[in-house]
């Protein structure tokens with residue numbers, strides 16, 4: 336015998352609306368944990384003159400970000416490597432053959448740096 340007040344269809348509707356309300360009440364960063372803020376990444380790159388040596392898909396003094404992303408595709412330690420490359424100033428060879436220490440990014444905000452690294456790796 337079915338319950339006269341809560342038909343299965345009604346119960347389903349209630350369940351869906353409860354689940355929906357629960358989703359809406361989640362903090363935004365839980366839902367969008369890995370979303371990259373491209374605007375923020377580009378702004379930070381421009382502010383640091385990264386764009387003088389790097390473009391998304393053409394070689395300048397340094398490799399295109401697409402090439403960097405390709406090189407690290409599927410590598411578990413990609414984020415770690417690239418973060419080190421832009422925070423520790425390793426020796427790099429420019430396209431013209433000269434060597435210099437890579438630029439160290441001028442930011443103390445690990446989240447902003449991670450966002451830029453994730454953006455580069457998503458090209």
Ligand code: HEC
Pocket residue numbers: 380383384385386387388389396397398403416417420421426427428429430437438439440441451455
């Ligand atoms: C003077 C030119 C120059 C500037 C400025 C510069 N880079 Fe580079 N960058 C290079 C060169 C050259 C390489 C290539 C290193 C190599 O392959 O040996 C490189 C490599 C990289 C890589 C790849 C590292 C890896 O692990 O393979 C990333 C990512 C990168 N740069 C990001 C940045 C960011 C972000 C900035 C700004 C904070 C920046 N670069 C500023 C010249 C530059």
